[in-house]
Amino acid sequence: MTASLLRREGLVPLLRDLAETLEVVAPILVDGSAVFATWRGEEPALKADNPLNSPVEFFLPKREVLFRYVQYSGRYTFAEEPPKARLIFGMRPCDLRALEVLDRLFGADIPDHPYLARRRSTVVVVLNCTTPGERCFCASLGSGPAAVGGYDLLLTNLERGYLVEAGSPAGVFILQAHRCHFEEPLPEDLLEKERLLAGAEEELRGRRPALSPEVLKRAIEETDWEVAGSRCLSCGGCSLVCPVCHCFTVIDQGVPDGERLRCRDSCTLAGFSRMTSGANPRPSLGERLRHWYLDKFVYIPEKTGLFGCVGCGRCSRVCLSDVDRWSLLMEGPR
Known part of the structure; x- marks a missing residue:
């Protein structure tokens, strides 16, 4: 050092x-x-x-902008x-x-x-x-x-x-x-x-006490997500200030010349999981909120060995409903 x-x-x-x-x-x-x-x-x-x-x-x-493209003579x-x-x-x-x-x-x-x-x-x-x-x-x-x-x-x-x-x-x-x-x-x-x-x-x-994956997974399973979802306005602000959230959508803008854009998105928003047919595997806000927690405390740890939450508290600071994400999970309705 x-x-x-x-x-x-x-x-x-x-x-x-x-x-x-x-x-x-x-x-x-x-x-x-x-x-x-x-x-x-x-x-x-x-x-x-x-x-x-x-x-x-x-x-x-x-x-x-991921890249820009120019079309000339079909190429x-x-x-x-x-x-x-x-x-x-x-x-x-x-x-x-x-x-x-x-x-x-x-x-x-x-x-x-x-x-x-x-x-x-x-x-x-x-x-x-x-x-x-x-x-x-x-x-x-x-x-x-x-x-x-x-x-x-x-x-x-x-x-x-x-x-x-x-x-x-x-x-x-x-x-x-x-x-x-x-x-x-x-x-x-x-x-x-x-x-x-x-x-x-x-x-x-x-x-707050130290957290283990087992405690967090059990809390996610025991939470009544429909009741928890009723407190959320589905604004997506929590995802946009989170340093770990990385959901995105890709857009091609311009024909025949233009650029390919990557724009941040949020799995808490209804349009994120909606398919072209109109079907949505997570139609309710409670289901989308549950997925947000599963991604941070189950799916990302399985992929990286690290939690998908770093405890910065930004999601609670920006929440329009003044919902503390910790309290929603650990002290919320069961």
């Missing part, structure tokens, strides 16, 4: 240097709320709650846009776990080249979560509050500044190439990191 200390006043100059060769994406304040967006020189909003828009959107956008030519060289700054451990889940889903069997190309061209800088949000329960699912791997650089917010640890050759290169911004950490800095993360985990564990 390579560790350094970055003074608070050195953060913006470091990002400015990195932005000379990379598109830097960071949480910034927009109308008083933190949003992951292209960084333009402002102070990153690292003390705010985890933004509602997950940085995973920069790997799997809500709308993307088609195709063109793909190369991915941008990018650095995601301030990603939380829960979103990092979501990336790990998507890596296993999109990297298996038939690889998803657009996703994997963006993944390879992106440097990931993670911020350990020392002050969890009110709706967070990452510790119950083993996805936080501390990142344990998979990052290029890892930051922990300390009293003296940011403890920065390299987790990949790219991370080591950044520390060496920009060493003017860093200094040697003190032993008490490492101890402070451990103390802050232990306190955050204790707080999260006190909110």
